[in-house]
Amino acid sequence: MLLKNAFIYIDGSFKSSDLYIINETEWIIGEDLSSIKCNQIIDLSKKYIVPGLVDVHVHLREPGFEYKETILTGSESAKAGGFTSICAMPNVTPSPDDIDNIRLIQDIVDKDACINVYQYSCITEGRLGQNLVDVSKLKDFVIGFSDDGNPVSSDLIMKKMIEQSAMHDVLIAAHCEDFSYEDPRMSEYMNIKRDIELLKNTDTSCRYHVCHVSSKKSIELIRQAKKDGISVTCETAPHYLVFTKEDVISENFKMNPPLGDKEDKEALIQAVCDGTIDIIATDHAPHTYEDKLAGAMGVIGMETSFSSMYTYLVKTGIIKLEKLIELMSVNPSCIFRIPKYSDFTVLDLDAENTVKSDGFLSLGRNTPFEGMTLNGRVIKTICKGKIVWEYTQ
Ligand SMILES: [Zn+2]
Missing domain, CATH: 2.30.40.10 (Urease, subunit C, domain 1)
Incomplete structure (x- = not known):
């Protein structure tokens, strides 16, 4: 061609x-x-x-929740959004926490996916926060380790996972939330702070990545950690760069962590510009209408990600197109070590x-961008x- x-x-x-x-x-x-x-x-x-877009944070819902999304429909949604590689989070049933379950999911990927789909292993068995998975056994079959949806609350288990990350050269994608704080910003901040302290006190380098950073306080912490030479990378999602809590007009604006205020949004945009934020990832989280009404958290994002970021960051003159391609393709490929194929987006x-x-093409309709040009x-x-x-x- x-x-x-x-x-x-x-x-x-x-x-x-x-x-x-x-x-x-x-x-x-x-x-x-x-x-x-x-x-x-x-x-x-x-x-x-441009080089094929990469989304390192998506929820494909299969196996276990095929009425919300499947590996087939999720990968179709990805291709319509220009993504050639996506990384699927492990909050499915059965949990990808042992070799059999990871193989089971890989078989569906091999059969149904129309683009490159990589999966995460859980950090702890069943994402329950108690027993670390066997990292050495699973590392060759997954793109990284995450308990996304849940934080790793135990300091001891996170310390062990950080040691495993350094020992086996594997990536940790951390969903940061400290349940002892009600304010979502404090909750995110305190859990990232805990992890940065652990990274400081572990005398080997590891691959540690913070998921969906949403607040000014967290960004300041990560910026300082990077200055201090700590091995940390992070992502934010398009919705945090476009909306604030003032914009919430329906369930389709509710996700975890929630939208912040103007100050948070501005700090995130600044962090995109200065390189503190390495990656834009969607946290694509399909739910049915009924599940959203019942309080399910999350929004879909793959089919609006590029155009929303082009409209709000590039068209407005905040960043150049080249920088957006760094955030949506070059950096995620590099940090997650996505295999290189003839993958391009036009x-x-x-x-x-x-x-x-x-x-x-997603089964989800829960987008905050509905009706926007x-x-x-x-x-x-x-x-x-x-x-x-x-x-x-
Ligand atoms: Zn998460």
């Missing part, structure tokens, strides 16, 4: 070039590749090609789109050298 005349993201900037995809893992980029004989030539004048930045969840659109998703999704009117 030869993609001609696009602006292609190469080493941090865009150049007008051609892209020739040879196979699943090999490609060539050049100013003019017209001399290559190829029977599939696509003209992409005025369009942008963007039409001139397009405008009104969000209508009825048309989503967003700029920029994913028009093709190329995974392992093949077009897996194309925008059609």
